[in-house]
Amino acid sequence: MSQKMSPPIQKDPQKRAASMRVVEGSYAVAHAVMCSMPDVISAYPITPQTHIVEHLSQMVADGATDAEFLTVDSEFSALSVLVGSSAMGGRSYSSTTSQGLALMYEVLYNVSGMRLPVVMTVANRAMGAPLNIWNDHQDSIGARDVGWIQLYVENVQEAMDATPQAYKIAEDLDIRTPVMVCMDGFILTHVYEPVELLDKERVRSFLPPYRPEHILDPANPYTFGAFADPSTYTEFRYQQCEAMVKSMAKIEKAASEFQEIFGRYYGGLIDTYRTDDAEVIIIAMGSVVGTIKDAIDQMRAAGKRVGLVKIRSYRPFPVKALKDALKNAQVIAVLEKDVSVGYEAGLTTDLKAAFYNSNLRMPIVGFSAGLGGRDITIHDIERLVQKAEAARAGIESEFEFLTLRKEIL
Numbered sequence: 001m002s003q004k005m006s007p008p009i010q011k012d013p014q015k016r017a018a019s020m021r022v023v024e025g026s027y028a029v030a031h032a033v034m035c036s037m038p039d040v041i042s043a044y045p046i047t048p049q050t051h052i053v054e055h056l057s058q059m060v061a062d063g064a065t066d067a068e069f070l071t072v073d074s075e076f077s078a079l080s081v082l083v084g085s086s087a088m089g090g091r092s093y094s095s096t097t098s099q100g101l102a103l104m105y106e107v108l109y110n111v112s113g114m115r116l117p118v119v120m121t122v123a124n125r126a127m128g129a130p131l132n133i134w135n136d137h138q139d140s141i142g143a144r145d146v147g148w149i150q151l152y153v154e155n156v157q158e159a160m161d162a163t164p165q166a167y168k169i170a171e172d173l174d175i176r177t178p179v180m181v182c183m184d185g186f187i188l189t190h191v192y193e194p195v196e197l198l199d200k201e202r203v204r205s206f207l208p209p210y211r212p213e214h215i216l217d218p219a220n221p222y223t224f225g226a227f228a229d230p231s232t233y234t235e236f237r238y239q240q241c242e243a244m245v246k247s248m249a250k251i252e253k254a255a256s257e258f259q260e261i262f263g264r265y266y267g268g269l270i271d272t273y274r275t276d277d278a279e280v281i282i283i284a285m286g287s288v289v290g291t292i293k294d295a296i297d298q299m300r301a302a303g304k305r306v307g308l309v310k311i312r313s314y315r316p317f318p319v320k321a322l323k324d325a326l327k328n329a330q331v332i333a334v335l336e337k338d339v340s341v342g343y344e345a346g347l348t349t350d351l352k353a354a355f356y357n358s359n360l361r362m363p364i365v366g367f368s369a370g371l372g373g374r375d376i377t378i379h380d381i382e383r384l385v386q387k388a389e390a391a392r393a394g395i396e397s398e399f400e401f402l403t404l405r406k407e408i409l
Helices: 013-019 025-035 050-061 075-087 098-103 105-113 156-170 200-206 233-262 288-301 319-326 346-355 378-392
Strands: 020-024 040-042 068-070 092-096 119-124 149-152 179-184 192-196 270-273 280-284 306-311 313-315 331-336 364-368 399-401
Touching (some): 020 025, 025 156, 025 179, 068 075, 075 098, 105 233, 288 306, 319 346, 331 378, 346 364, 364 378
Parallel strands (some): 040 068, 040 092
Antiparallel strands (some): 020 192
């Protein structure tokens, strides 16, 4: 039975042990940004993203990085600053969450439409109203169509390691597309756990200096963000779509090249766990993947053939990789921390669309859970599998709120 690929042991265990530290998730991300050698960091603090930029501001003050750290008056301003710095050829970074990401919405389109390879950490948090500061994926799922690559991470180590990979993908001359690295707020940003910190010199060998072909330069003038009338606008969007398609191969290549240098691999576009003989396959993103693996191990011990597909790249959406991974499933259960009010939920809809007109005809059942930070337990996942098995048996079920408390409705 297939399991998550085990990262190879590094050749020098003493060096590996020396680089292991128990740190906060936000510090690990800030450390990865520092190692990626940005030229400009611009962000506005908002819970639970605040610690990332606090750590980065301290690193700049201590001289650990010579990046320009800009304090701004809003998230809209934070990303607008990076439009200028990236257009001038500077490697640029920001981070945000929830209402902050929403405030950036106009600028998200500007960054992607101008093909600026900005990298931004999104510390996923619920959207208001009602006000809620805990984790779900509503913020970044709501921004799935703004033209940014979206990578979702399972744990702190992956959040750190995805950061230099994101720059390598974004800055590729065939791609030139911004990247969001999405990590669960509080669950990952504020947890302390042992991670193998990146070495700055080794990151330098993995991530080359940013060398854009075209920059804002008075000596060699270009126009960025020009007006496009109906005779040219469609072609701009077409080129963005083509870059997204090409980025799938770059995401997988970056993951493999990172493994060669650092010995850790996260599956590229997707990863699988115990799927070879699975009848029920759960699909999920983010930190809940760890809980699902534990639940699968327990259900396997009881004789249930359950597996997992972890989606790492939500945009671009890896249709071919998913079809290959799911071809032997008898039923697919989608567990996601968002809801598309008025229909079902984003990932569920995307999967149904991917399998439409396919020769794969297994039921796809969607479940929304964990909204506003509500716990998703092993028992909840066992209930999800029971409901998926019922759908396989012909009991109709398309989409539901898995942990709905009907007593308070």
